[in-house]
Amino acid sequence: MRRRVGFAFAIVLLGMMMVMAACTNHNKQADTAAVLDVKMDVPDHIDLNKPTKLACVVTYGGEKVDDASEVKFEVWKHGSSDRDMLEAKHDGNGRYSVEKTFTEAGTYSVVAHVTARDMHNMPKKDVVVGNPEQAAAADGEGEHSPGSAEEHRHAAVAISLSSRSFEAGKPAALTVHLTKDGKPLTNAIVRFEIWQAGNKHEFVDADDKGNGKYEAVATFANKGTYSVKVHVEADQLHEHQVEQVTVQ
Incomplete structure (x- = not known):
């Protein structure tokens, strides 16, 4: 009888471990942002x-x-x-x-x-x-x-700006995904340089969100077209890319 109980307990324990492993793998996949x-x-x-x-x-x-x-x-x-x-x-x-x-x-x-x-x-x-x-x-x-x-x-760095449309006068999340040689570029220093023709340039530092994702919050005061230059520094590379965004 004790042997049967011990065997059943082992089966239950093994099932629980398998479920926990599956949940862990699922969470890891969910944490990996598609690029x-x-x-x-x-x-x-x-x-x-x-x-x-x-x-x-x-x-x-x-x-x-x-x-x-x-x-x-x-x-x-x-x-x-x-x-x-x-x-x-x-x-x-x-x-x-x-x-x-x-x-x-x-x-x-x-x-x-x-x-x-x-x-x-x-x-x-x-x-x-x-x-x-x-x-x-x-x-x-x-x-x-x-x-x-x-x-x-330029270095072989891919810079992907998530959104290019924002509202005037409201906080805007500037999010960029960085990859180098097809892999997320981590531990980089990222700054957004923002300007509208005829106006001064504003610099905003981005936070490293992990897995090659960097984010900063800025406010576009006026409607129209803005230029956003993404500055990326990591190890011995210094890369930049200019995007045009629309503010309504």
């Missing part, structure tokens, strides 16, 4: 005068996003102030692309502007157009010009 991830699919080298596809694959929480609000590719040549903003089409399975023909050799930056799930991500990649000698010669002509390769060199 809008954008993987660039752009060649490292591009031939002159040849139609080339620039693409990216968009996922959210590991699942493909087929209903992104906006996907555009911004393209510019280092040393030039001219920029192209190209509307991408959806190819299916979370992939978005645009076709472009490059007619001048040099080093170019390609930024995918992706808005989905009320988040924004802007991964960037530099590419060489033409053979290396042509590109080097073209870059040398504008190496001291505004917008040169050195000025636009």
Whole structure:
């Protein structure tokens, strides 16, 4: 009889441990915030005068996003102030692309502007157009010009601002998600620089909420369009990204 009671007690104890383990795993998954991830699919080298596809694959929480609000590719040549903003089409399975023909050799930056799930991500990649000698010669002509390769060199940090619409005169939560090499960037120093054309710049420090999430509270006094620059410092990197937000 004692053996039966002991065996039954062991079974009950084992069941309780399994339930507790399942609850722990569920809580861990709930604490992990889903992140809008954008993987660039752009060649490292591009031939002159040849139609080339620039693409990216968009996922959210590991699942493909087929209903992104906006996907555009911004393209510019280092040393030039001219920029192209190209509307991408959806190819299916979370992939978005645009076709472009490059007619001048040099080093170019390609930024995918992706808005989905009320988040924004802007991964960037530099590419060489033409053979290396042509590109080097073209870059040398504008190496001291505004917008040169050195000025636009950035770390592989994805900065996603959660919201770009706020109400005037009310406290607004500025939330940004940071990832580096596809993983949440933690223990960073994050500041928001906020300004409206013609007005002074305001700086607000963000709190680290964990798992690559940083948040600050600011108040937009006037209606209209504001610029918000996200400054990120961690280890030996200093990254920044400018977003436009609407205040109603």
